Amino acid sequence: MQIRTFLHTFLLAGLTCLAMQAGAQGQCPKISCDCMKLPVEPWQSICANYEKKIKQACAKNGGEPTTYCALHGPDATPLPLALSIPSVEVIPVENIAETNRRIASMYWSVRTDVDLAVEQVEKGQHVRAQQIIKVVEANIQNLFENQHQVVVSWVSYEEEKNAIKAWRDYSSDTEEMGGYIEKRAADLWKRFEQAEDETVKKVNRVLSHKLLRLAGEVYEQAAYAYDGGVQYEESAKVWSKAASLTKLLIEQKQSLGSSQQGIEYFRYQAAARLHRASYEWLMEEQMRDAKNSLQESQPYMKEPRSVDPLLVEDEE
Structure with a gap:
């Protein structure tokens, strides 16, 4: 009798839990942490537990998310990342070569415009510099959209090898462009530190x-391209580079007296980029590196202790 009562209670609890999960899912379609794409089960479970928690908070908030996914798969949402995957149309196969030529010229254009913006700052043409940076931002998006269009087109023509080759062709060039923008951001920061005039300091x-954030976005695009080219180790390393820029931005903002609230988004972004690095290390079957990236993310997470079970030494 006691066993039957226990089983009845257990089943009721399970059904209640499932109903709550279904309710949260139905009320919060904007949340999907893509947990099943994580390649190992313990990581899937930690991801799913946190997803359930933020869906419940979302349901209480009228169906609007209150925070981001933590540990996540590659198609998760919402995330505090700059990367935006565009919707693109398939282009005729005979137009792909021309699109690739346009992509090559766009790399040159972005670098040239970044240099021009820095020159305008040095000349005191601050409004003009800001206008040019907006053009750079748009061109970075257009560049990635064109790349994505080429790959989607190759896939639609069942040319998977060409799709992978395209991502491999783009990845290293994109990473290099991110490094160049990062360098120019450092140049402006040095001018900020050396300037005495408050207006000049502020503009620099x-x-x-702004350039530091754009460099991080470009690194995200490069990491995405490395993943598309089945180069998981390279992808993981570039995701870590992107996280390093976010951490630098946090440090600089804190040195200027920014509040915790003012840097909260960037903390989540640093964690998300490191979580993506850990995912890529898992894809490469490098568990130690995956754990190192995860551990590095903990100071920036909303609930850092939630991933502790994944960091135990006997898991490998």
């Missing part, structure tokens, strides 16, 4: 941070 600081 603002534009340095």
Whole structure:
């Protein structure tokens, strides 16, 4: 009798839990942490537990997410990443070569415009510099959209090898472009530190941070391309580079007196980039590196202790 009562209670609890999960899912379609794409089960479970928690908070908030996914798969949402995957149309196969030529010229254009923006700052043409940075931002998006269009087109023509080759062709060039933008951001930050005039200091600081964020976005695009080219180790390393830029941005903002609230988004972004690095290390079957990236993310997570079970030494 006691066993039957226990089983009845257990089943009721399970059904209640499932109903709550279904309710949260139905009320919060904007949340999907893509947990099943994580290649190992313990990571899937930790991801799913946190997803359930933020869906419940979302349901209480009228169906609007209150925070981001933590540990996540590659198609998760919402995430505090700059990367935006565009919707693109398939182009005729005979137009792919021309699109690739346009992509090559766009790399040159972005670098040239970044240099021009820095030159305008040095000349005191601050409004003009800001206008150019907006053009750079748009061109970075257009560049990635064109790349994505080429790959989607190859896939639609069942040319998987060409799709992988395209991502491999783009990945290293994109990473190099991110490094160049990072360098120019550092140049402006140095000018900020050396300037005495408050207006000059402010412009250099603002534009340095803008370029730093753009460099991080470009690194995200490069990491995505490395993943598409089945180069998981390279992808993991570039995700870590992107996280390093976010951490630098946090440090600089803190040195200027920014509040915790003012840097909260960047903390989540640093964690998300490191979580993506850990995912890529898992894809490469490098568990130790995956754990190292995960551990590095903990100071920036909302609930850092939630991933502790994944860091135990006997898991490998």
